[in-house]
Amino acid sequence: MMRPYTLNEKLHWNAVKHHELAEGFVVSSKSATRIAQNLKVKSQNSVQEKLNFRAKYLDDSQFLKQAISQVKRSTLISAVVLIVLVLVLGWVSTSVLLSAQSNTPKNTINFYGVLIGLLGANTLALLFWLLLLFFKRVFSPIQGVLKLITQRAVLFTQKHKHALSPALNPSTQSDKNLNKTHLFSAVQSWYEFLFHSQAGRWRISTLLHLAWAVFLFGALACVLYKLSIEHYQFVWESTLLSNDTFVWLTQKLAYVPNALGVGTPSVEQIQQSGIQSSASLVDATASRSWAMLLMGCLVIYGIAPRIILSVLCGVLSFVFAKKWLPNFDQPYYQKLIVELNAPLSESVILDEDNAPTPLNTFNLPPQSQKNQNLNDYLSSDAHAKKQWHRIAFEMTVTPEQWKTHNALDLGVVTDRDSLNNIEANLKNQLNNKANVLLLCQLSAVPERGTARIIQTLRKQCDDCVLLLLSKGNIDRSRYEQWLALASQTKLTDTLIVNEAMDILQP
């Protein structure tokens, strides 16, 4: 069972990729094979296991591993700095908002003005996030900006690492050996994960939700502080909406906080707080109710959803990070996989060869007969007055031009029955005295089966000449194989003959 790989290991594979590409090192089959062999990776290992081995092997000094750690540390530090900044920003912006709203002598605050000021941007950002969730393309310009920030952040930490390292990096000594390419490779790997994977997108979302939650928390803290030490009167006003509509709207807004036990203003208190109402001063109880509603809205409609989404995205990020793999469809990985798979499919001998030595090839004899016709050969002194018989094999029918030849046709060996019949004919009718011309295509492969046919026939005849039929192109190695077989079966002669029955010289 293959073990799941950690995110760091997978980032390491990608960092090795970027490092190899940056160094101009093209994946070489030789190196890949050598590495695979050196590691003694067994055939059942998956490509991922091989990649993991390979990454460790190539990065034996662990520079890339350290670079990844450094990049991740830089990201974490950036995230912490961001969180602190937004916390302060939340406090400061709320303070400015409250001051701007309450510049009247009675410290009167427009409730909806403050509420929209505090939650408006958050709600819009949340809608935008949802938009990004469904329309990924919108994300690309943001990716570019974030990539640039990541690059600059890493370059900054690299440039000032001596100043930053005591606080940020416990392994300063070993990091001194990291060069720019190591760091850039690690950044690229981290970038690919963050911006080209679902896990990365959930991770960024986790951070964004957390940042908003912290911002609103800063705002809540500021509101709490201000409302604790100063007295504010909450009012509302509207040109378009009627009083009844406004009361209804506020009741709806207060429904959830009310259900959760947060004190909210009553209908009378809402009507009393209208800026155009006859009441010149909103009583303290109403102000407290409005303050509770404001803080309740901040927590329930702002902080809580953001924290819930942050946890949810964190869980999704964790789940997807486990499943995440680098894009193996990239040319780099494709080349590598082809190479790494080659030793994977190493062959195994299941049944060794113990059979008798096969037919050897036979060196070509010196050329003796030139431009001779087969009929001249058969009427030469050596063969004069012989009656020739003809048997074809390794073909289904005798070639047309042979049907008019004066050799007597004994048939074609097509199967066991035809072989038995011809054998019986040679033995019983011709008393083992027949002179036989064996016809076969030169292109046929001489093998044990053909050797057995020839041996069977050879035993039952006197002279036996093998005629290898050819259309002109002579395959010399095939001819040598036939000569070897002819020698083994003790044939009288072996000739290559064309359609005009001329004997060809190889």
Place this chain on the structure above:
Amino acid sequence: MNTPLKIAIIGHTNTGKTSLMRTLLRNSEFGEVKNSASTTRHVESSHLMIDGKPWFTLVDTPGLEDPMGLIEAIDQYKDNYPLGIDRIHQFLVEPNNQFEQETKVLKQLLECDIALYVIDSRESVLGKYQDELSILNDSAKPIMPVLNFVADKHNLQTQWQEYLAKRALHAVVSFDTVAYQLDSELALFSAIQALLPKHRDYVQKAIEARQRAWDVLQHTAANTVANLLVDIAAWQIKLDTSDADTETPNPQLTTAQDKIRQREKRCINDLLELFAFYSEHTDAKELNVNHAPWTSDLFDPDTLLDLGLDTGSAAAKGAAIGLTIDVFTGGLSLGAAALVGAGLGVLAKHSKSLADTVRGYKTFKADSNTLSAIALRQTSLVNTLRQRGHASQQDIHLSDVKTELVELNLNKLLKPAQRHPKWSSLTGFTLFELNDSKRDACVESVQNALLQAWLSNQDH
């Protein structure tokens, strides 16, 4: 399914069993391939990997050489064993030196899930093959005939199909191990699927993975060539031409040409590796690529002429053949600058180039002929490799790809690259510039155009 499906490759001697193994495994080094009998004399297996996992165990067996004798030897048990399968079992119980190779084959046949019976379709349906099919029929195993060498014009495919149909062997696949076709391979797996209904889903996964892997391979090849073209199109070299003698070859220009040559060679090696035709044990010489047209000198006017490209302008440049002066930078004369650079912005943009021009420097880049020649040569190579089985031992020939490529107007697609010298790895690239999204877009457009041309070539 935990254990891979076992497929025995069987057949008469010299029909291409090992070749089929090589092509299915994409491994041109598996076993030995020779035009003679008894080339494979042992049983050798290898895994066909799907998504990095052993999916099929392919078993290469020695060729059947004496089926007539074998059937006789098996039939001697006919009286006691009326069923063919029992006779085969009995035959295997008793050692038989005469049929040692055939014994090996029969053992594997009985152990496998399915047997592929490889047929040389150039051969007639001889008695010996009929005997073999009779024996295989008795083995009680699913047998699938595979017609090899169907790309040969003298093939007897129809004759074989008719005969096999008479023997109720209808799941016949035509698969040429030398002239590779993905469709044939997928048809082969589909036929296996039909014969092994229990493993339908398992084989289906393999079919989908092979199709996917092929698609990825095409894209990767196109991406590799597109990267080469962008690298070369973007590359520029600044040379001191102040006291240049037009008649004498400038050594710096020769070096520049060498750089382009090297980059193209790297792409050839990458493609050979990608299609698994290149390994520790094979080299370009073995594949005869040294004699292939795309290895002729890129800057030889004859090469351009062979590719049907205009050589007139290039030949006139002598030592600078294949390179052209970049009119946007180094080629900008002061007079032209005064005309063109009426605006200060333009002057600012070209100030460095202008200063270089005054000092006698000129910027050279690869000309459109060179880019077209490279595109043609690489496309030709890819087309050849796509249709080359791993059993092929023939030379690689230039395929006709010119028409499709001319329609592509690659030079237009490469225009953005020519304006961004930093996109070239030949410049000694920096990582972030190579990961420029605009460069990626340029590579993608060239890649898509190449893919389109290759697919159109395939359709032809």
